[in-house]
Amino acid sequence: MPAKIITVMSPKGGVGKTTVSVNIAAALSVLGNRVLIVDANLETPHVAVYYGLVGYKYSLEDVLNGKIGIVNAIYKTDFPGLSILPSRVFKDKGDGNAKYKLINLFYHLNRISEDFDFIILDSKPSSSVDFLRFVKNVNTLLVSMPEIASIIEAKKLDYESRASGVNVLGLVLNRVNKKVKGAMSEDEIKKVLEIEKIWEVPDDLNVFEALKAGTPIVFQNKRSPASKGFNEIAKDLLSI
Ligand SMILES: Nc1ncnc2c1ncn2[C@@H]1O[C@H](COP(=O)(O)OP(=O)(O)OP(=O)(O)O)[C@@H](O)[C@H]1O
Numbered sequence: 001m002p003a004k005i006i007t008v009m010s011p012k013g014g015v016g017k018t019t020v021s022v023n024i025a026a027a028l029s030v031l032g033n034r035v036l037i038v039d040a041n042l043e044t045p046h047v048a049v050y051y052g053l054v055g056y057k058y059s060l061e062d063v064l065n066g067k068i069g070i071v072n073a074i075y076k077t078d079f080p081g082l083s084i085l086p087s088r089v090f091k092d093k094g095d096g097n098a099k100y101k102l103i104n105l106f107y108h109l110n111r112i113s114e115d116f117d118f119i120i121l122d123s124k125p126s127s128s129v130d131f132l133r134f135v136k137n138v139n140t141l142l143v144s145m146p147e148i149a150s151i152i153e154a155k156k157l158d159y160e161s162r163a164s165g166v167n168v169l170g171l172v173l174n175r176v177n178k179k180v181k182g183a184m185s186e187d188e189i190k191k192v193l194e195i196e197k198i199w200e201v202p203d204d205l206n207v208f209e210a211l212k213a214g215t216p217i218v219f220q221n222k223r224s225p226a227s228k229g230f231n232e233i234a235k236d237l238l239s240i
């Protein structure tokens with residue numbers, strides 16, 4: 001069976017796409033799945049950093065530029081069942097052309113789709129789903145923080161995704177802190193954003209610690225509030 005593909009997206013930068021991507025990929029692997037995480041954010045790629053992976057030879061840029069086949073740029077992590085296709089943080093000559101070829105990503109992924117149960121794509125901040133437009137059976141998870149500007153942008157992306165035939169699984173409301181006055185509640189968000197499913201991930205200082213350790217928090221601190229949030233999402237994703 002081909003892998004289920006989930007793209008993690010938000011129009012706003014810095015809301016937690018990479019944190020969500022690396023942790024749901026990790027949580028899905030703990031649940032016994034073969035998972036590939038792809039760093040499709042070619043501009044500010046941090047997936048490898050979040051896994052503490054350094055010194056890899058090939059990257060997504062090489063695949064998109066036709067230098068190598070996709071299997072050569074997939075690296076097994078130290079965690080069973082979890083592999084990564086990184087993008088290059090410090091670009092080589094010619095890497096810049098890769099972003100124009102991102103539309104071909106799914107052609108490359110088709111070649112290895114049977115080798116995984118889930119493929120998680122981290123992405124750059126964007127309101128556009130152009131690179132998903134011709135892809136069948138692709139799912140997205142929207143990510144937002146509980147503040148109005150981020151929610152309004154998520155609404156635009158939700159609309160654009162559905163209009164393009166992309167299946168929106170729901171919204172990950174990240175960095176929820178009930179003590180912060182002025183943060184939007186789930187009910188208020190549901191009024192703006194007509195979305196079936198909202199998962200909450202708490203604002204959790206342990207996330208920074210895990211980042212410093214180069215280990216997803218679901219491995220590094222299993223009982224932390226954020227880990228519980230990520231594990232809940234992963235469990236729900238099993239049934240898509
Ligand atoms: N639930 C959380 N609790 C505390 N800190 C968090 C949480 N989620 C993310 N962060 C922190 O917020 C910052 C931005 O997160 P992240 O890099 O995942 O965002 P992003 O949306 O991928 O950013 P970009 O748009 O640059 O790709 C990081 O320092 C991360 O550690």
Ligand SMILES: [Mg+2]
Binds near residue numbers: 017018019041123
């Ligand atoms: Mg990111």
